[in-house]
Amino acid sequence: MPDIIEIVISALLVIAGLFGLIGSYGMIKLRDTMQRLHAPTKATTIGIGSVLIASLLHNYAVQGHLSFHELLITLFLFLTAPITANFIAKTYMAKHVAEDEVPDSGRDYGWTVYDDPPMSAPDPVTDPKE
């Protein structure tokens, strides 16, 4: 294996470790749950991304075959990470953030955490007719 690829892979792994560490440190340093949410959703995506690119390169340059699993992991991560963060944020808001602490929605209806959505026709999927 040429040295240059070895160096690139090592560099990627070091970057990944650094960002993972900073993300975890953020969990200690930041003040409340809403702030802490920022640390794992951001500082770790680049960490995981670097590990995956390193793995991709290693598979290709050392083992000599292209692996697509890393791309799939990236795809699933992008699909799931924002949804997890959103659920944590909503749960936290419902329990610990009063309605007057956040800005008004400026609409006829308030935020979903505090206010019910407008009544609409029954959903054919969730409310099937008997």
Place this chain on the structure above:
Amino acid sequence: MRLLPHPLLSLALAMVWLALVNTVTLGNVILGLLFGWAIPLLTAAYWPDRPSLRKPWLFIGYFLLVLWDIVVANVQVALIILFKRRDNIRSEWVRVPLDLTSPEAITMLAGTITMTPGTVSATLSADAGCILVHCLHTDDPDEVRDTIKSRYERRLLEMF
């Protein structure tokens, strides 16, 4: 019922299947296409008003832009965590009114906001006309709102 209710979803499913088995053989391609054909048909009932992407090719540019922003976001958030004193981190709630209407487009925008610079989308207004964003550190909440609207929402509006 159309034979291919969602051609893009079919293609995506076939690609995911090929990536999952990790070997491109004729059998796997046929099996992947079979899944791509059957799964959208079987799940069509769960997508009553599925949107059609008007300009799907714009998605590639959008994806690359978001990818780049994620890298920038990572570095920014890391710097804030490392070098800002705890008391100097000024978090703000930012209200972003939406022009997007389809649930799928709003979901994509909310996901993008969460993955990019120092912002997490927290909740929607009950009539889905406005999104509440939590910003880790900002001196100017209005600028955050304008960036989200001009950088991401405008592109999504073109796409859907």
